Amino acid sequence: LSAARPFLAVDWGTTNRRVYRIEDGRAVHQQRDERGVATISAQDFEAEVAAIRTANGDLPMLLAGMVGSDIGWRKVRYVDAPASLADLANAVERIDSRTAIIPGVSVLDGSHADVMRGEEVQLLGAAAARLVPEDALLCQPGTHCKWARLRNGAIASFTTAMTGELFALLSSKGLIAKQLTGEVLVGASFLDGVAEGSRRDLPASLFSVRSRALLGLLDDRDAASYASGMLIGADVVARLEHGAIVHVLADPKLGGFYCAAIEALGGSARLVESEAAFVAGISKVWELAK
Amino acid sequence: LSAARPFLAVDWGTTNRRVYRIEDGRAVHQQRDERGVATISAQDFEAEVAAIRTANGDLPMLLAGMVGSDIGWRKVRYVDAPASLADLANAVERIDSRTAIIPGVSVLDGSHADVMRGEEVQLLGAAAARLVPEDALLCQPGTHCKWARLRNGAIASFTTAMTGELFALLSSKGLIAKQLTGEVLVGASFLDGVAEGSRRDLPASLFSVRSRALLGLLDDRDAASYASGMLIGADVVARLEHGAIVHVLADPKLGGFYCAAIEALGGSARLVESEAAFVAGISKVWELAK
Numbered sequence: 229l230s231a232a233r234p235f236l237a238v239d240w241g242t243t244n245r246r247v248y249r250i251e252d253g254r255a256v257h258q259q260r261d262e263r264g265v266a267t268i269s270a271q272d273f274e275a276e277v278a279a280i281r282t283a284n285g286d287l288p289m290l291l292a293g294m295v296g297s298d299i300g301w302r303k304v305r306y307v308d309a310p311a312s313l314a315d316l317a318n319a320v321e322r323i324d325s326r327t328a329i330i331p332g333v334s335v336l337d338g339s340h341a342d343v344m345r346g347e348e349v350q351l352l353g354a355a356a357a358r359l360v361p362e363d364a365l366l367c368q369p370g371t372h373c374k375w376a377r378l379r380n381g382a383i384a385s386f387t388t389a390m391t392g393e394l395f396a397l398l399s400s401k402g403l404i405a406k407q408l409t410g411e412v413l414v415g416a417s418f419l420d421g422v423a424e425g426s427r428r429d430l431p432a433s434l435f436s437v438r439s440r441a442l443l444g445l446l447d448d449r450d451a452a453s454y455a456s457g458m459l460i461g462a463d464v465v466a467r468l469e470h471g472a473i474v475h476v477l478a479d480p481k482l483g484g485f486y487c488a489a490i491e492a493l494g495g496s497a498r499l500v501e502s503e504a505a506f507v508a509g510i511s512k513v514w515e516l517a518k
Numbered sequence: 519l520s521a522a523r524p525f526l527a528v529d530w531g532t533t534n535r536r537v538y539r540i541e542d543g544r545a546v547h548q549q550r551d552e553r554g555v556a557t558i559s560a561q562d563f564e565a566e567v568a569a570i571r572t573a574n575g576d577l578p579m580l581l582a583g584m585v586g587s588d589i590g591w592r593k594v595r596y597v598d599a600p601a602s603l604a605d606l607a608n609a610v611e612r613i614d615s616r617t618a619i620i621p622g623v624s625v626l627d628g629s630h631a632d633v634m635r636g637e638e639v640q641l642l643g644a645a646a647a648r649l650v651p652e653d654a655l656l657c658q659p660g661t662h663c664k665w666a667r668l669r670n671g672a673i674a675s676f677t678t679a680m681t682g683e684l685f686a687l688l689s690s691k692g693l694i695a696k697q698l699t700g701e702v703l704v705g706a707s708f709l710d711g712v713a714e715g716s717r718r719d720l721p722a723s724l725f726s727v728r729s730r731a732l733l734g735l736l737d738d739r740d741a742a743s744y745a746s747g748m749l750i751g752a753d754v755v756a757r758l759e760h761g762a763i764v765h766v767l768a769d770p771k772l773g774g775f776y777c778a779a780i781e782a783l784g785g786s787a788r789l790v791e792s793e794a795a796f797v798a799g800i801s802k803v804w805e806l807a808k
Contacts, residue, residue, distance in 0.1 A: 306733075334733060339714070343729045372693070372725060388729065389721035390693065397687045403662070403680065424629070428718035429756040431679035431749065435662060438679065439633045443596075445623060459721065466719040 235288045236280065237510040240295035241346055242266045246506075247284050253511040255503075259284055265293075265300040271494045273301035288326035288512050293346030296321065296329040306334035308344055312382040313352045313509060317516035331515055335385050342388050347374045349476060350502055353509020355381040359500050360475040363469075365467075366479045368502070369486045370395070375467045391463040395456060404437045407451035414488045417450035421457025422489045426465040433458050468495045477502040496515065524580045526570065527800040530585035531636055532556045533664045537574050542731065543801040545793075549574055555583075555590040563591035567617065578616040580804050583636030586619040596624035596633060602641045602672035603799060607806035620803055625675050632678050640767060640792055645671045649790050650765040655757075658767045658792070659750075659776045661686070665757045681753040685746060694727040697741035704778045707740035711747025712779045716755040723748050750779045758785045767792040776800020 234251040243264035249257040259280075268276055277289065279391050296304035304321040311333045314353065319327040332345035347368055354360045355378055364383040368374040371392040377384045399408040412418070424433045440446035446454060468474065473496045476483045480499065487497035524541040533554035547572075558566055567579065586594035594611040601623045610618040622635035637658055644650045645668055652671040654735040658664040661682040667674045689698040702708070714723045727745050730736035736744060754776065760766065763786045766773045770789065777787035 244724070254734075277521060336733060336735075337708075339725060341730050341733050341735055343732050371781050373721070387722050388725040389719075390725045391721045393692055394721060394724070397692055402683055402692070420629075429679075430720045431681045431684060431751075431753045432677050432756060434684070435678040435680045436631060439624075440631050442633050443631050445626075445631055462719075463721045466722060 232284070233288075235290060235514055236284055237507070237514070238280065238289060238291040238293075238295070239349070239510075240265060240291055240293045240300070241345060242294045242299070244327060246508060248279055248285070248510075249284050250507060250511055250514070253508070255507045257284060265295055265297070270442055289326055290320070290330065290510055290517070292330040292349045295325055296332065297345055302329060302363065304329045304331050306332045306345075309333055309335040309386065310379065310382045310384045310493065311348065311352075312515050313512045315358060315382070316352070317513045320513070320517050330510070333383055333386070337385060339386070340385075343457050344374055344386060344388065346374075346389065348383060349509040349513065350506045351376045351378070351383060351386075351509075352381070353507070354475065354477060354500055354502075354505035356512045357505055357508030359496075359505055359508075364475055365472055366475045366477060366500075367467075367486060367490075369482050370478070373463055375460050386469060386479070388434065389463045389466075391459050395459050398434065398455065399452075404434065404455065405453070407437055407441060408455055410449045410452040412456040414484060415453060417446070417453040418457035418485070418488065419492055421454040421459075422464075422492045423462035424454075425458035425461025425463075425492055428462060428465060430458070430462050433462070456485065457489065460485055461493065464489045464493055464495070468493055470494045472496070473498060475500050476504060523578070525577070525580060525804055526574055527665070527797070527804070528570065528579060528581040528583075529583070529636060529796055529800075530555060530581055530583045530590070531637070532589070537570055538800075539574050539577070540797060540804070542569060543798070545797045547574060547675045548716060549668045555585050555587070559798070578688040580610070580618055580620065580800055580807070582620040582639045582800060586622065587635055592619060594621050596622045596635075597621055597779065599625040599676065600639065600669065600674045601642075601674045603646060604806050605672070606638065606642070607803045610803070610807050618664060618807065623673055623676070627675060630675075630677070632676055634664055634676060637666075637705055638673060639798075639799040639803065640796045641666045641668070641673060642671070643797070643802065644765065644790055644792075644795035646802045647795055647798030649795055649798075650788075655762055655767050656765045656767060656790075657757075657780075659772050660662045660768070663753055668711065677757060679753045679756075681749050685749050686726065689742075694741070694745065696726065697727055697731060697738045698745055700739045700742040702743050702746040702775065704774060705743060707736070707743040708747035708775070708778065709782055711749075712751035712754075712782045714744075715748035715751025715753075716783055718752060718755060720748070720752050723752070746775060747779065750775055751783065754779045754783055754785070758783055760784045762786070765787060765790050767795060
């Protein structure tokens, strides 16, 4: 079977890169580094790809993520939602006979417009690997948190929230930055933040990080937990239907923050191993794109 | 009458300072500069105050704003809401026989905790000068936008929203910063932003600045107007009861943005001349604090 032929799968984002050597649908070798596309000049991608083959095997290669954007190697189209792994496979952009980039996914539904590039492989792969049901609500936390509704194993619609970026911005400068240096922990302050964030009034809630400290109601040691809970709570409450199950694709630490907020706001959370989902998704695209 | 005796009123914020020489309740002279408290070391305040008297008249002085905070000259208490001009006058902090600082105002109502320092003079002064009714909803836009509910001419409760600071942070770095360099204008993009912001889902709405541009739905020239409308819309919708009249204390440009958002979201906006409100408020405190 052609699907059994080994290939290199590259998850190439803005800041990080992961290379997997995949044989028979299993990752038999991997390399991680911080050579995200933002660190690489346009004319250097061919040499980078050659170096990946030198280090990981001289094999056909399938790439996903921001490598297919205007800050990457080549700008690849978006497939409109609903989008399945077969739709992605049908629209791969072939760079040469053994190198191709997977398209992103876009949604345009009334006034809601959104895009993803890279996350689609993991989200769809989770269903392909039976890590989540074919009809499910998935959440992939991060700098730009993706929420996707799967129907029949395809991405029916999705929303991106810049939750992680907001926390990073607020921590870097401005009124409350000095308060946000502590470690984020799931505890009373985090859950207070989730409750505050669920009021869906972030411009005012964020100021409360400062005012609660001035009035002696919040210790600066707890402020990062409170603010993180607030931002995650605001993100979750906007997308959680009461009692819904949310499948969270993330490492246990960041995923744990989302799971705690989801449970606090009346949902049920299931943590899903995201790397296995990526490997399953890209293996399926590889099989279908022959 | 002692109230007729001339005095110097100083509105001394974090980044700006305004000095008024007030005679018979009227500002007969003023000085503006950017010597906010953030630019002045703790030990230099006495010399700064002496310099103000040299430049503006050797008179008694009443100070308001962040000069009374832990980043100012001396940390002065907060008066709990509800707070009137008489309450402020009763709690002025006397530095010496002819120099005093007006306290801030705090509110603690269930989980809602908030503080202001300086804005109280202008908000209460607007009612004292009959620029607004004694029972009214006031909005003072800015880096940290203050919304106050007046009852019987006193501040009954209030909320701070860091709307202006969020716009500044998002413009300074991160995913959408490069898009936010255009001028903010009240037009179709601004009003699209107000509608998006009124969905009360800022983490996702902010990402739409990027995704709408990628999908050709938003020109980068219009992105600052769209994002500004979104942030102001999110601020307004959280505090506007349908059909309510909001009295906006601001210059016509910034005030105009808020007025447009308030009207778009079903309220009625009235622009109020904020400097006259400050002069009226501090004159009344001066009269009552004798």
